[in-house]
Amino acid sequence: MPDPSSITVLIIDDNDVSRSMLRHILANEKYRVVGEAGNGRLGLELAERLKPNIVCLDINMPAPNGIEVLRQLKETLPQAEVLMVTGNNDRNSVMEAMQLGAAGYIVKPFNPTTLLRTLEQAVAKLRTDA
Template identity: 50%
Template structure:
């Protein structure tokens, strides 16, 4: 799939993190179609925009990434989900893996890590 055709949704409560992700991804030619600051809004946008890839934070106000992940997987089974978080707790990692994430990016991250992980996931879309 061509990068410009890959629709990406960013869901993270940290404005700086979303901005950095947006800049990195757009500079690489990806199509960032939406952004949300909490899980509830993220789920609404995901259902509306039907992204190919969702970069989802775990810890957010109102509704966390771990809470909406099962709903995303149920309602948008073709969407790929990358967790982007500073949370290194083994229980949490086990839970999100069990719920079907396609990758995990630990904060702090750099552009190379984001691009490499996104490219690996995008390469599996439509295969």
């Protein structure tokens, strides 16, 4: 596994507490959180500018929602791995996200062990796709 400090992460979530918790968990493991956005439009702008390795993306946000942001991210940053973040385990949204190329999903409230395992799987995928 590569050094976590070499992995850049962007967090897109309209919930301040969720963003803060994600940032805290990732920072404890030495991942580099390079940006945060509270909505999909700003998230897309940051993703284009920062070109992160991993994007943690909330599904349920005001327009554009996470599914629409995922579609656009996969067009503009196909090399980035996207982890969907969801507060409800809505199977349809999760299935749609996976079909659109999401690398995995994280359920709120966050379990740090599960979150890190999911992140490590996405990092491993980064390396095999490169």
